[in-house]
Amino acid sequence: MTIRLLLADDQALVRGALSALLGLEPDLEVVAEVGSGDEVLAAVLAHHPDVALLDVEMPGMDGISATAEVRRAAPDTRVLIVTTFGRPGYLRRALQAGASGFVVKDTPAAQLADAVRRVHAGLRVVDPMLATDSLVAGESPLTARETEVLQAARDGSSVAAIARKLFLSDGTVRNHLSSAIGKTGATNRAEAVITAEGNGWL
Amino acid sequence: MTIRLLLADDQALVRGALSALLGLEPDLEVVAEVGSGDEVLAAVLAHHPDVALLDVEMPGMDGISATAEVRRAAPDTRVLIVTTFGRPGYLRRALQAGASGFVVKDTPAAQLADAVRRVHAGLRVVDPMLATDSLVAGESPLTARETEVLQAARDGSSVAAIARKLFLSDGTVRNHLSSAIGKTGATNRAEAVITAEGNGWL
DNA sequence: CCACCCTCCTGACATTTGTCACCCCCGGGA
DNA sequence: TCCCGGGGGTGACAAATGTCAGGAGGGTGG
Structure with a gap:
């Protein structure tokens, strides 16, 4: 049984490239691609993917808000955040919004498919380096x-x-x-x- | 005859994904991947790629300086800049440094392979939108x-x-x-x- | 009820920043 | 040769910025 995926990233080239990368795996299938956070929810409802890979920085709604929307409207779809910046606050807020995993774009390409499978299996996937950073940085002290x-x-x-x-x-x-x-x-x-x-x- | 490629991008995931994307084309072959500008020249000399795809923003030497190095040391290797930001000055400086093409990561994935083939054929590939921006922005007025x-x-x-x-x-x-x-x-x-x-x- | 925090405001103050005029030196054109 | 632009500098000045003390309201939890 193949794992059905949604890709959300504002850079079309990266989106297509990730699609090609994941498409090489026999057990993974990309069923939808979107380029902004606003389109995520509709695409999830239309295609019922097993895992949604979302970027944080996107035009319109950001990936974290999109995560919350997806969790609310389609609890069966798990969310894996794939982002450029390993900002501690992003990780914290993503997890609070209900994301199952958080991967930065620095990680080796070979690990992405594994991360997807882990998330699909119900596990949490978090860069350990980033997790510790998130602890020391703590929550925002700003009102x-x-x-x-x-x-x-x-x-x-x-x-x-x-x-x-x-x-x-x-x-x-x-x-x-x-x-x-x-x-x-x-x-x-x-x-x-x-x-x-x-x-x-x- | 296949076109041999070098990929340089600091984000491993993007690098691997681009490699997968380009690897799908029968006439293209990725022969080397590096993650910083400093490694570009050595990789070019070692593998003699036909086309080098370079990001601008990289740790160590940036893609534009790397372009100049490659042009000097290996004139047969053509350079295609693939970058996140369509800054007008980047385009201008890249072309001055001897790049044959300039593509932003917003462009559809399907066009990348074509851009590579065009560059390999000796043509220039430049995003037309960006070219006009570059004209209006002009050279830096700063000393x-x-x-x-x-x-x-x-x-x-x-x-x-x-x-x-x-x-x-x-x-x-x-x-x-x-x-x-x-x-x-x-x-x-x-x-x-x-x-x-x-x-x-x- | 009180204490505490956030918000919003005022007024005053020292410091920083941005601007301007004007100085010198140097190197490259006209 | 003179002139001009760039670099480096000084001094002075107005405006913006950062800090502090203090006051008033509102909400929340003990």
Whole structure:
């Protein structure tokens, strides 16, 4: 009995290449491919795959939100996250959203098929290196507002621009930023953005 | 007669997947795979591939420098850049370095094999969308020093930190930054970094 | 009920950042 | 030769940023 797969990745070339790679395995079959998070749910409902391989960074809905949707609407479909960045926060949030596995694109190609089979068998698959990183990094220390403000600061916006976008006072934005800078151990807005991104807190 | 290929990409999974994809074509054969720019030249000299597929973003030497090396040491090996980001500056610099083709990872998987064959036949392969972007974006307006200073500012360093790193005076760093901000049309250091990165000027 | 945290705001303050004018030196064209 | 652009620098100034103290409301848990 073959394992039926859904592939979701925004880069068409990577998607097709993964399809070719997995298609070489006699017990695996790619039944659907999508290029954005928004299409995942519909494709799952249409094709009832056994395992869905989702990227985290995608246009529209991200892979983690898509995971939650899939778990809710189609509990029989297991989710394996396949992503570029081993951000500790991604792993934590993916597992909380109900993902069964988490693989970074650095892992050898030969291991992917195994990971798929393990996930299909009901096991958890997690990069051990990443798991420890996730422990030390812990959950995001940022409050909801601080996260929002930092996100708005990512593109280099000024305090005034952020305040306008979030309907806040200038001073409030500065306070939230200052707090976020302190919590991330940065001395700087830009540094805070970088470390928060690196930990998957944004 | 089969076309012999070299694959260079830092993500093992993508590398293996591309290998599987291209391996499906009867006239193509992957003879070597490497995971960093530093290994490219040695692999080219050892295996004499007809076409080398190089990523731009790699640990160690980047794909563009690797392209120049390959062209110098093994002129018979043609280079096809396969990269995530369609930065205009990347395209320009890749072609100047002697690349025969430039493909972004958004392109459909089916077109990759064709691109390889075209490159092998001596043709140029360039994403037309990207080519026009490259024209409007033009060459980097930044001087060598301005570029250096902006690069040093990428991680959110303060003026003082940049000055120490580059053995410059604080005021000089501020002048270079101000000039770079003006040339990029930004109002801000962070914005300047972002637009310069987006254009492949860093 | 109280304590605690988050949110939102104000005002003040020191520091950093961005800008401008102006200086010098050097090397390559016109 | 003069002129111009790039690199390096100084000094001064306005604006933006980061920090701190403090106040007011709201929600949650002990």
